[in-house]
Amino acid sequence: MRPIMPSIISIKNLSKTYASGFTALKTINLDIERGEIFALLGPNGAGKTTLIGIICGILNASTGTVTVGGHDIINDYRAARALIGLVPQELTTDAFESVWDTVSFSRGLFGKPKNPAHIEKILKDLSLWDKKDNKIRTLSGGMKRRVLIAKALSHEPKVLFLDEPTAGVDVELRKDMWQVVRDLRASGVTIILTTHYIEEAEDMADRIGVISKGEIILVERKAELMSKLGKKQLVLHLQKPLEQIPPDIFGLANLTLADGGKELTFTYDTQGERTGVTRLLADLNRLDIRLRDLETRQSSLEEIFIGLVSDNERAATGAQS
Amino acid sequence: MNGRAIVSIYKFEMARTLRTIWQSIVSPVISTSLYFVVFGAAIGSRITEIEGVAYGAFIVPGLIMLMLLTQSTMNASFGIYFPRFTGTIYELLSAPVSSFEIACGYVGAAATKSVILGLIILATSWLFVPLHIEHPLWMLGFLVLTAITFSLFGFIIGIWADGFEQLQIIPLLILTPLTFLGGTFYSTHVLPPFWQKVALFNPVVYLVSGFRWSFFEISDVSPAVSLAMTVAFLVLCLVVIWWIFRTGYRLKK
Numbered sequence: 001m002r003p004i005m006p007s008i009i010s011i012k013n014l015s016k017t018y019a020s021g022f023t024a025l026k027t028i029n030l031d032i033e034r035g036e037i038f039a040l041l042g043p044n045g046a047g048k049t050t051l052i053g054i055i056c057g058i059l060n061a062s063t064g065t066v067t068v069g070g071h072d073i074i075n076d077y078r079a080a081r082a083l084i085g086l087v088p089q090e091l092t093t094d095a096f097e098s099v100w101d102t103v104s105f106s107r108g109l110f111g112k113p114k115n116p117a118h119i120e121k122i123l124k125d126l127s128l129w130d131k132k133d134n135k136i137r138t139l140s141g142g143m144k145r146r147v148l149i150a151k152a153l154s155h156e157p158k159v160l161f162l163d164e165p166t167a168g169v170d171v172e173l174r175k176d177m178w179q180v181v182r183d184l185r186a187s188g189v190t191i192i193l194t195t196h197y198i199e200e201a202e203d204m205a206d207r208i209g210v211i212s213k214g215e216i217i218l219v220e221r222k223a224e225l226m227s228k229l230g231k232k233q234l235v236l237h238l239q240k241p242l243e244q245i246p247p248d249i250f251g252l253a254n255l256t257l258a259d260g261g262k263e264l265t266f267t268y269d270t271q272g273e274r275t276g277v278t279r280l281l282a283d284l285n286r287l288d289i290r291l292r293d294l295e296t297r298q299s300s301l302e303e304i305f306i307g308l309v310s311d312n313e314r315a316a317t318g319a320q321s
Numbered sequence: 322m323n324g325r326a327i328v329s330i331y332k333f334e335m336a337r338t339l340r341t342i343w344q345s346i347v348s349p350v351i352s353t354s355l356y357f358v359v360f361g362a363a364i365g366s367r368i369t370e371i372e373g374v375a376y377g378a379f380i381v382p383g384l385i386m387l388m389l390l391t392q393s394t395m396n397a398s399f400g401i402y403f404p405r406f407t408g409t410i411y412e413l414l415s416a417p418v419s420s421f422e423i424a425c426g427y428v429g430a431a432a433t434k435s436v437i438l439g440l441i442i443l444a445t446s447w448l449f450v451p452l453h454i455e456h457p458l459w460m461l462g463f464l465v466l467t468a469i470t471f472s473l474f475g476f477i478i479g480i481w482a483d484g485f486e487q488l489q490i491i492p493l494l495i496l497t498p499l500t501f502l503g504g505t506f507y508s509t510h511v512l513p514p515f516w517q518k519v520a521l522f523n524p525v526v527y528l529v530s531g532f533r534w535s536f537f538e539i540s541d542v543s544p545a546v547s548l549a550m551t552v553a554f555l556v557l558c559l560v561v562i563w564w565i566f567r568t569g570y571r572l573k574k
Contacts (some may be wrong), residue, residue: 058411086415097336100337108329109416
């Protein structure tokens, strides 16, 4: 069993209602563990950016409290913010400054003394070193995204927020970025990321939080989430096509026939005490249904995520009607 | 106190000034020179002197004040509005800096630029008219104080403005008319008695009057009153800025 790490961010009863009356966040309670990569997933408008904005000091909360490293984000904002690096979703960069100047500016803004060696390391890690004297407006979108990451890392934060860090970034750059993120995590930095590329969350995250309509609907360790909610499928490729599934076969309700009767798929629960795979195979043998090949498939995080969000939306619609 | 943040913002803003040196420094100097040509040479040749001071020299403090007010306001307002417009304000809001420190950085840079500009215009004036400054320290004091006050004012406008039009509207439609009507090119004593009273409601009268006193020891109102009014406006701007950051007005939703 994995030891429970102390939380570095603690969110209690946080809510946000905008002046327009729109409630972006309903009572949020969440703890982010020190040193983890936490992926916050949710559809557009679910409240991800609002939540990050409040923690980082960009938005005011309506109710509730947030502490970062034990420091209240309002009463002890200097200590709290000094721990945080933020990479915003929008490509909001200066235009006329050089890469070096804008990253150095960020470090100064956070009250850190000059450290050209650190800035150099960040720029090299992010493949920005040869662009250090370029004006930001001359850079591509992907490069600007890297500049934002470099700025966020300039003051050596202990917590890094990455709000859609790979949006509009090509595959090669993405790989580099994730390597930087892995290195940061290895150095003890806590990372909170939102992404629309769920396979990235699946690949990177230790824990997953799903937010929908301003509510955290699930927080789970990724492996547990996938095994708990993940359905597994056994796909059997048959030597001779079946016209229909034999009625006396085990697991009839969980079997589907496809590919002109040549593909029999059995869906089972990985958490069940007995999956039924052995009995199914025994029945196939009894019925003299011969196999050409077989494979198993597991639900992706994306499928799990879509299922969760649509369940939540159905529940919300049901509650209203 | 995050002194490094103040220095960073200050340097960032000063670098912006240096990048736009033509717009920042050269253009106001050319404008002032044109004022001298038109008001000093063309009109000044018909007005010999006002209250014992040659007309060309008389308008120097007013001209410097005209540039000081508009440039301080525009510099500071643009300085804080631009990050709001581009979205880079997120970094200021998420950094461990107080409102006071942010204002110090932006206002300090805008005021520095204005003071340098004022001194350049003063030097330019020497090319056109002989000048003698009676109270150089007071002159410098009024210059710095006004630059800071109107940079604070500009900072407020930069936060209030919701578009480039609003950003321009206060300097163009309020400040410039107030400056022209505030005794820049004349003494308010030449106005009819009723308009002299009305002029006292114009805050620029006090600024120009105090500044002119430091040059020639002539003034429309007592220099002490000028100083008090400038300081009062400065305090008012500080209070408004404190309130803006406390409530997050136009900065935080």
